[in-house]
Amino acid sequence: MSVVTTYAPEVEERLRGEAGQIISRYPQARSALLPMLHLVQSEDGYVSARGIALCAELLGLTRAEVSAVATFYTQYKRHPNGQYTVGVCTNALCAVMGGDIIYDKVSEHLGIGHDETTEDGVITLEQVECNAACDYAPVVVVNWEFFDNQTPTSAIELVDELRAGRPVTPTRGAATVGTFKEISHVLAGFEDGRADEGVGAGPATLAGLQLSRERGWTAPATDEARGGGAVEGGTVPNPYGSAERPPTTPDDTDPAGKRGPAGEGATAEEGKQ
Structure with missing residues (x-):
C-alpha cells in the first residue's frame, strides 16, 4: 500500500x-507546536509524516524536533487511531475500585490490548x-469525556454502543x-460550540465546597498563612512561630550562625577540622 x-x-x-490562526496566538511561532499537532491529527487521525513535515515548515523547526514532541505526549498518536479512544484508568484508586477488572474485561471483549x-x-x-x-472511581473516558462509576458490565455496554454507531452520553x-x-x-483551539453542554461538576466533586460553605470555612488571611493553617474554630500554630522554615541556631563553632542549620557555607579547610 502506498503512503x-x-x-x-x-x-x-x-x-x-487554520495553522495561521493558531500561530497568531503566540509571540513565538514555535510555541504553537502542541495545538498544531492536534490540528494535523484532526485531519489524519494521528500525527502522520506529512503532518510533521507541515508543522516543521510552518514553525521553522526540523522534523526531528517536531517528532521529539509528538513522541513525548500520549495524546499524540503515531499510528492510525480509532474513531474513539477508550481509556480505562488503572491507577491506584480506580484500580482498588475495580479499574483493573474493567480493563481486563473490556480488553478480552474487544480482543485488543493497550x-x-x-x-x-x-x-x-x-x-x-x-x-x-x-472522586468518581472507577472511571472510563471516551475521547476524554468522562464515564463515571463504571463496572465491567457498563463498560462493555459502552463499547458495544460505540461499535454499533449509536451516540453515547458522558x-x-x-x-x-x-x-x-x-x-x-x-x-x-477551535471551538465546537458545545462548551456549555451537560454537567460540569457533579456532587462528589463539589462536596468539599459545599461543606466549607455550610461550616463557614474560609481561606486563611496572609498572617495566618505564615503563622498557621486555618481550621474550624481557630488556627493550628506553626511550630516554628511566624517563620516559614526552622530558625538557624548558632553553635559554639559558628557563633554568627552563617553556615545555616546544616553547616552550609563552611569552607573546605574548616570542613577538615
Missing part, C-alpha cells in the same frame, strides 16, 4: 489557514495512569461524544 506523503491542495490550503485498535477501526483501547477523576461534559478527529480539532 500519501502530501495533502490534497484544498486540504493543505485549509490546514495552512494502544491497539479493533479491526473495524472504531475503538482504540488504552490503559490510563490517571483520568483525573478520582456522565459530565458534552451531551454526546465527538469522534477522535473532532475532539482533536477542539484541542487544536
Whole structure:
C-alpha cells in the first residue's frame, strides 16, 4: 500500500489557514507546536509524516524536533487511531475500585490490548495512569469525556454502543461524544460550540465546597498563612512561630550562625577540622 506523503491542495490550503490562526496566538511561532499537532491529527487521525513535515515548515523547526514532541505526549498518536479512544484508568484508586477488572474485561471483549485498535477501526483501547477523576472511581473516558462509576458490565455496554454507531452520553461534559478527529480539532483551539453542554461538576466533586460553605470555612488571611493553617474554630500554630522554615541556631563553632542549620557555607579547610 502506498503512503500519501502530501495533502490534497484544498486540504493543505485549509490546514495552512487554520495553522495561521493558531500561530497568531503566540509571540513565538514555535510555541504553537502542541495545538498544531492536534490540528494535523484532526485531519489524519494521528500525527502522520506529512503532518510533521507541515508543522516543521510552518514553525521553522526540523522534523526531528517536531517528532521529539509528538513522541513525548500520549495524546499524540503515531499510528492510525480509532474513531474513539477508550481509556480505562488503572491507577491506584480506580484500580482498588475495580479499574483493573474493567480493563481486563473490556480488553478480552474487544480482543485488543493497550494502544491497539479493533479491526473495524472504531475503538482504540488504552490503559490510563490517571483520568483525573478520582472522586468518581472507577472511571472510563471516551475521547476524554468522562464515564463515571463504571463496572465491567457498563463498560462493555459502552463499547458495544460505540461499535454499533449509536451516540453515547458522558456522565459530565458534552451531551454526546465527538469522534477522535473532532475532539482533536477542539484541542487544536477551535471551538465546537458545545462548551456549555451537560454537567460540569457533579456532587462528589463539589462536596468539599459545599461543606466549607455550610461550616463557614474560609481561606486563611496572609498572617495566618505564615503563622498557621486555618481550621474550624481557630488556627493550628506553626511550630516554628511566624517563620516559614526552622530558625538557624548558632553553635559554639559558628557563633554568627552563617553556615545555616546544616553547616552550609563552611569552607573546605574548616570542613577538615
